[in-house]
Amino acid sequence: MSDFDYIVVGGGIIGMMTARELDIQGARVAIFEHKTLGMETSWAAGGILSSMRPWAESFDSMVLSEHGKALYPYYLELLKQETEIDSEYIQSGLIIIDEAHSSKIKNWASNGNIALIEDKKNISCGISLPKHSVLLPDIAQLRPPRLLKALSKSLKQSSVSIYENTKITNLVTKNNRFQFVEFTGGKVSADAVIITAGVWSQSLVSNLSKDISVKPIRGQMLCVKADEIIIDKMILDGAHYLIPRKDGHILIGSTMEDVGFNNETTKSARQELLDWAYSISPVFSKAKPVSHWSGLRPQSITGKPFIGKMPSFKNIYINAGHFRKGILQAPASAKLIVDCVFGKTSFMDIENFNMEGFKKTLEFS
Ligand SMILES: Cc1cc2nc3c(=O)[nH]c(=O)nc-3n(C[C@H](O)[C@H](O)[C@H](O)COP(=O)(O)OP(=O)(O)OC[C@H]3O[C@@H](n4cnc5c(N)ncnc54)[C@H](O)[C@@H]3O)c2cc1C
Incomplete structure (x- = not known):
């Protein structure tokens, strides 16, 4: 046996x-x-x-x-x-801010009967957003x-x-x-x-x-904290995104790197992520980096x-x-x-x- x-x-x-x-x-x-x-x-x-x-x-x-x-x-x-142990599942919603992406999302959502909010007056998240931003209110996150x-x-x-x-x-x-x-x-x-x-x-x-x-694609991520930044929804802009947690931490993600089984973090990726966050809102200049890590995504x-x-x-x-x-x-x-x-x-x-x-x-x- x-x-x-x-x-x-x-x-x-x-x-x-x-x-x-x-x-x-x-x-x-x-x-x-x-x-x-x-x-x-x-x-x-x-x-x-x-x-x-x-x-x-x-x-x-x-x-x-x-x-x-x-x-x-x-x-x-x-x-x-x-x-x-609470995995902190929150239906925080996801805002898509880049124009090409948001127009594709609109088509996809209307074809699939997915809830989507287009009117900027009804989308608030703590920072100012481009006019073509759309919100998928039902998208959730966990830790x-x-x-x-x-x-x-x-x-x-x-x-x-x-x-x-x-x-x-x-x-x-x-x-x-x-x-x-x-x-x-x-x-x-x-x-x-x-x-x-x-x-x-x-x-x-x-x-x-x-x-x-299955091959590895490295992704690097930063976690920052700033009391001045109060974002309550996830924000997606091409490959980059922000994920706000309940305790005020904000994740800035992520890179897509074809570098084999190397899972080191790099200064250039850290700068890329911070530069993108500043471009979304100058309030990120006040953010303190808390941690920086990477992982290898299994791409089939x-x-x-x-x-x-x-x-x-x-x-x-x-x-x-x-x-x-x-x-x-x-x-x-x-x-x-x-x-x-x-x-x-x-x-x-x-x-x-x-x-x-x-x-x-x-x-x-
Ligand atoms: C930066 C980043 C952000 C991401 N964000 C998201 C997201 O927001 N949403 C989402 O859905 N996905 C996300 N992903 C993708 C997600 O993390 C992966 O798809 C998922 O974690 C893969 O899980 P896994 O269990 O297959 O792999 P792993 O978590 O890597 O588990 C495989 C395990 O196998 C073990 N192992 C390997 N070889 C052996 C062996 N010979 N003997 C014994 N044990 C072995 C390893 O030690 C490892 O612990 C993200 C990934 C990255 C890197």
């Missing part, structure tokens, strides 16, 4: 939500994390619960995002009751470090076996079946394994499939995450490559993969998230 029913490799938001869902379904689960649960890319995220360019999203990705958005309020309420702390606490209170500071070095298979994971000093077996290792997923499965291609070659069973293997699954939407899509993505593992019908067809589904989409587009 195997040591566990399921092994989850990688303890970011995707891995922790996947392990939690498996545990809720009554499975015997182990999660392996190279470092500390939740301290890599997921920790670095801003926590905006929306796609940045929803009009350009594929249909499948949009359904996953919308399902994630719908699951969050109840999910976070349960997690708060369980752990007494990823708090959510990750809550998920880690929830798993530690559950019957999931947690192996932190343990890097999986190899997945051992026989006759196209997964047998056990290897790490320095040991091996653990399970009936199936689920890879949730973000940007590191490709290297874990490279000898099993050439189809899984298909433009949507890989979710499902690995081709040619009976019991190896993957849930990785969520790029800029991993926080938004995590609860839906965990539900979809766990439904697949248990052979249940889910809220959408998981086949859309494998390489074959991607090729099919290309054929019909």
Whole structure:
């Protein structure tokens, strides 16, 4: 008999939500994390619960995002009751201020019946805004470090076996079946394994499939504080955005850098983010930088995450490559993969998230 029913490799938001869902379904689960649960890319995220360019999203990705958005309020309420940690979910709304972006958003919102406020008289947020600004009032945010702390606490209170500071070095298979994971000093077996290792997923499965291609795109973020700045809505301007938190901290994001697995912060990025914030409002000259960090977004070659069973293997699954939407899509993505593992019908067809589904989409587009 195997040591566990399921092994989850990688303890970011995707891995922790996947392990939690498996545990809720009554499975015997182990999660392996190279470092500390939740301290890599997921920790670095801003926590905006929306796609940045929803009009350009594929249909499948949009359904996953919308399902994630719908699951969050109840999910976070349960997690708060369980752990007494508040992830600070707030429906603060998102203002889009650049002209090209706001006109695309207007079309997208009217086609999809999405609430949108165009009249500037009805949009206030504490700083003056360009005339073509539009507000999506229903967009919410949460604080990823708090959510990750809550998920880690929830798993530690559950019957999931947690192996932190343990890097999986190899997945051992026989006759196209997964047998056990290897790490320095040991091996653990399970009936199936689920890879949730973000940007590191490709290297874990490279000898099993050439189809899984996920590359890192670095994002740097600044956190500032100034008592004079009172912004109560998120502001989006191209790739840059502001996220105001309840305690007066404001996040200034973010960069998009193709620099491999280098997650250092740089002076030039810090200056780029501060210059952009000053350009939005001179009040930012009074802001004190509190912290500066970076994370590696897992960008998949298909433009949507890989979710499902690995081709040619009976019991190896993957849930990785969520790029800029991993926080938004995590609860839906965990539900979809766990439904697949248990052979249940889910809220959408998981086949859309494998390489074959991607090729099919290309054929019909
Ligand atoms: C600056 C920035 C801002 C962002 N803002 C948003 C946002 O506002 N909204 C949104 O939805 N998304 C946002 N994202 C994207 C989001 O953060 C990611 O899509 C998401 O965190 C990916 O989660 P993950 O669990 O796949 O990866 P990770 O959090 O990186 O987790 C993977 C884990 O696997 C572990 N691991 C790797 N290899 C092994 C191994 N061999 N053995 C054991 N463990 C291993 C790693 O240590 C890591 O902890 C942002 C990202 C960045 C960088």
